[in-house]
Amino acid sequence: MGNNNNSVLLESIFKALYNVASRRTSSKFAEETIGSTIKTLENKFEFMRYIDISSPEVSEAGFAINISSDIEEVRPDLIRKSIEALIRIVYNDIGDEAGLYFITELKEQAGEEITRMIVDNEIDLEQLQLEQHYAYRRRERKKAIRAAASGAISTRKPENLIGYDWGEVSHWKHEPGSKFCTLYDKRGNVLDRLNLDRIIQNYVERLSGYVDVDPREIEKETGVYEKEYELLKLLLERDMDAETAMHMLKISKEELNKIIKKLSQMEMLQYIDYSTVEITDVGVGYLSRKEKTKDK
Numbered sequence: 001m002g003n004n005n006n007s008v009l010l011e012s013i014f015k016a017l018y019n020v021a022s023r024r025t026s027s028k029f030a031e032e033t034i035g036s037t038i039k040t041l042e043n044k045f046e047f048m049r050y051i052d053i054s055s056p057e058v059s060e061a062g063f064a065i066n067i068s069s070d071i072e073e074v075r076p077d078l079i080r081k082s083i084e085a086l087i088r089i090v091y092n093d094i095g096d097e098a099g100l101y102f103i104t105e106l107k108e109q110a111g112e113e114i115t116r117m118i119v120d121n122e123i124d125l126e127q128l129q130l131e132q133h134y135a136y137r138r139r140e141r142k143k144a145i146r147a148a149a150s151g152a153i154s155t156r157k158p159e160n161l162i163g164y165d166w167g168e169v170s171h172w173k174h175e176p177g178s179k180f181c182t183l184y185d186k187r188g189n190v191l192d193r194l195n196l197d198r199i200i201q202n203y204v205e206r207l208s209g210y211v212d213v214d215p216r217e218i219e220k221e222t223g224v225y226e227k228e229y230e231l232l233k234l235l236l237e238r239d240m241d242a243e244t245a246m247h248m249l250k251i252s253k254e255e256l257n258k259i260i261k262k263l264s265q266m267e268m269l270q271y272i273d274y275s276t277v278e279i280t281d282v283g284v285g286y287l288s289r290k291e292k293t294k295d296k
Contacts, residue, residue, distance in 0.1 A: 017086070053066070079121065091132055131265065180194065
């Protein structure tokens, strides 16, 4: 990829994020979310000012990305941190629409070559997926608790994610040979640009009974993998040092440190001093639910 690694990586990440976010919300909402995220990150990463996005009326990508060549002088570790922050913010901004498999779909959109580049730049997509699975489960649990407490299904009008309704649409235009259809308001302003491929796919998925999150797949995709689960069980049952944990789990010190880091960021473990960790109430609750599921 030559000497333009930073710009190539960032542009590919932005396009992949846009594709995933626009599929789950709308093109307009995805563009606005990414644009506002760039502005937000400028406070922490000054080099974000080198990036500009716009939405030309004729663009198969849905929006155009312009990155100054100055971005190539930025240290790789700062690029890594900015990308991880970008993914976190966009995921949180689209909220419940993000779904459980956001990172999986992001890697698919990026493609194998860019995914390898992501790994080479030490961007921990696995950790981000752990965080997002945990956040998704926490949101679902809170919704279930609220529903149980109210004893009824909420009739609250859902949030309008696209910023307009059908009454504001005056007409639309489909460019020959393009997969996009442009909507206009009564003043002739562009309201949105719709990806017809995604609309057709969503239509077929919904009418055919397709479910975005297959319960049978959740366990396979879940953030807490086998070794993490085993470590939580061991910590609940007994006190032990790092050497014992490594021996019982048959893992290296590096792998153990990585597991501890992930579980602590998920609030399932906490440090009580610089070299000692203990399981938290969140971790105990996870184990309890897991065991109940096994007994059924």
